[in-house]
């Protein structure tokens with residue numbers, strides 16, 4: 001699905017809903033960054049979203065991202081689990097890597113950043129529901145890991161990212177991530193997707209990651 005007028009309408013609807021959700025809790029809608037998740041969708045869909053005002057995009061896979069980006073005027077977040085052998089390409093391509101979740105990946109990113117002479121912004125992904133199948137640092141290890149990453153990467157470490165359990169109310173998990181970010185004085189909380197972004201905004205999300213509600217359903221598993 002990359003019908004430009006449908007993408008534009010979807011974005012308009014989402015912007016309205018972001019504004020309402022923010023105002024309902026006394027927050028400034030401008031303080032919320034919409035990451036348009038374009039994984040599995042073609043570059044034409046990205047360009048259509050840009051024409052409708054989107055400027056920040058999220059991709060799960062580095063190789064797929066490299067087939068569409070860089071695009072002048074677009075920012076790219078890598079939001080999917082990152083293999084260490086993809087760190088070099090991710091560091092060259094991304095404005096932000098949002099899935100930093102283990103020491104070996106930190107090593108690979110640090111090495112790649114030195115070689116490339118650039119360090120993207122970084123988010124630590126927390127496995128906020130401690131689900132065995134999910135990536136992210138387990139909650140019990142998160143504080144120590146975040147401190148280490150802060151010491152290593154300084155202000156490039158911007159914040160935290162999570163994907164709450166698919167079943168049940170995500171709000172307690174959103175609050176938990178926001179509290180963790182507060183504890184560490186980190187400005188960014190990336191949480192909330194197509195189905196739950198209004199709850200995430202109410203709980204303090206600064207970045208929401210929306211795919212399906214902008215681009216439609218994905219044919220391929222991602």
Ligand SMILES: *Cc1c(COP(=O)(O)O)cnc(C)c1O
Nearest residue numbers: 037079193194209210211212213
């Ligand atoms: C795919 C994906 C999203 C977007 O999900 P939708 O439900 O399509 O909005 C957000 N975050 C991550 C990490 C994803 O992999």
